[in-house]
Amino acid sequence: MSKYDSKFYDFFTHPDSPELMAAGAKKYGYSGIVVTNLKANEGIILPDDFSIYKGVEIQAKSSRIREEIKKHRDSNIITIVRGGEEDINRASVESDGLDILLQPSEFNNVLAKAASDNSIAIGLNLGLLIRLRGDARVRELKNMRIILKHARKYKLKMILTSDSSSVYDLRSPREMVALSSLFGMTPFEAIDAMSITPENILRRKSPDYIKEGIEII
Amino acid sequence: MKTLPTLREKKRYIAFEINSGMAIIRQELVREISNSIISLFGDKGASEINPSLMSFEGRFGILRCAREKTNETRAGLACINNIHGILVSIHVLGISGTIKGATEKFIQQSLVKESEPEKRIKK
Numbered sequence: 388m389s390k391y392d393s394k395f396y397d398f399f400t401h402p403d404s405p406e407l408m409a410a411g412a413k414k415y416g417y418s419g420i421v422v423t424n425l426k427a428n429e430g431i432i433l434p435d436d437f438s439i440y441k442g443v444e445i446q447a448k449s450s451r452i453r454e455e456i457k458k459h460r461d462s463n464i465i466t467i468v469r470g471g472e473e474d475i476n477r478a479s480v481e482s483d484g485l486d487i488l489l490q491p492s493e494f495n496n497v498l499a500k501a502a503s504d505n506s507i508a509i510g511l512n513l514g515l516l517i518r519l520r521g522d523a524r525v526r527e528l529k530n531m532r533i534i535l536k537h538a539r540k541y542k543l544k545m546i547l548t549s550d551s552s553s554v555y556d557l558r559s560p561r562e563m564v565a566l567s568s569l570f571g572m573t574p575f576e577a578i579d580a581m582s583i584t585p586e587n588i589l590r591r592k593s594p595d596y597i598k599e600g601i602e603i604i
Numbered sequence: 605m606k607t608l609p610t611l612r613e614k615k616r617y618i619a620f621e622i623n624s625g626m627a628i629i630r631q632e633l634v635r636e637i638s639n640s641i642i643s644l645f646g647d648k649g650a651s652e653i654n655p656s657l658m659s660f661e662g663r664f665g666i667l668r669c670a671r672e673k674t675n676e677t678r679a680g681l682a683c684i685n686n687i688h689g690i691l692v693s694i695h696v697l698g699i700s701g702t703i704k705g706a707t708e709k710f711i712q713q714s715l716v717k718e719s720e721p722e723k724r725i726k727k
Binding site for chain 1: 624643678679693696
């Protein structure tokens with residue numbers, strides 16, 4: 388059994404046409420995507436063995452972020468915060484109920500510890516590597532190395548996303564593994580970041596889930 | 605002059621497919637591939653990878669690279685997102701040791717796979 392046989396998910400897409408995106412993702416070997424700008428789930432024809440999950444990108448001031456996350460806490464919507472300045476990162480890792488903090492800059496041990504306590508996955512945005520060139524890409528690669536270092540030390544969950552707005556931004560899992568090797572991620576870590584971590588988040592969001600370690604028999 | 609077999613450079617052939625809205629011109633693809641690899645790995649890295657486009661027709665193509673550098677080449681191809689203003693994504697179908705292998709195993713296979721669903725409808 389090859390290590391590429393597991394199910395892969397892309398957890399941050401915002402396409403104009405979810406149908407085209409689903410067909411493209413299925414062709415590339417994904418078994419599910421999270422769409423953050425999904426309006427209505429009805430009327431979308433999906434390929435076999437493929438599912439679209441609803442997500443939301445929370446954009447707010449650092450003082451309001453906690454309340455925004457609380458709104459979606461008990462729903463099955465996957466919450467994503469696009470990381471940035473220190474205060475946004477800090478507010479989001481300290482609020483219980485967030486699923487993914489995407490590409491935080493200036494990541495440090497305090498943030499890593501808080502994220503590990505609240506079991507928040509750290510997203511690495513490979514779309515930036517695809518779209519940026521030159522200095523900006525160097526900065527992001529450096530940033531990703533720092534995140535990876537902290538994630539290994541504090542055993543944080545990592546997620547690889549493509550941040551794609553059209554089917555042309557999407558890359559197949561093997562390409563994502565090759566891109567993640569640019570900043571020192573091993574293939575096994577990268578595959579876990581695309582299959583096991585997303586599955587855990589989906590399991591946590593399913594209605595049957597009560598609390599870690601408890602299940603109805 | 606013919607080089608000794610043991611001194612020959614070991615190479616791999618990458619079969620790929622281009623997803624794009626419009627047709628791509630070969631020269632522009634070649635330029636974009638070398639641009640992308642040079643911007644990612646620098647001149648030294650690009651010389652080690654030694655990429656060269658063997659054939660390209662419409663959607664499918666075969667790229668040659670050094671045997672040890674297939675992963676880097678894959679990353680270089682993945683970083684291409686537009687060719688002369690046309691949005692594209694390059695999908696690697698497979699890697700083989702011979703041009704014949706790459707063509708038969710990956711490019712013809714994927715053409716066969718595409719025509720299969722139509723057959724099913726006819727039944």
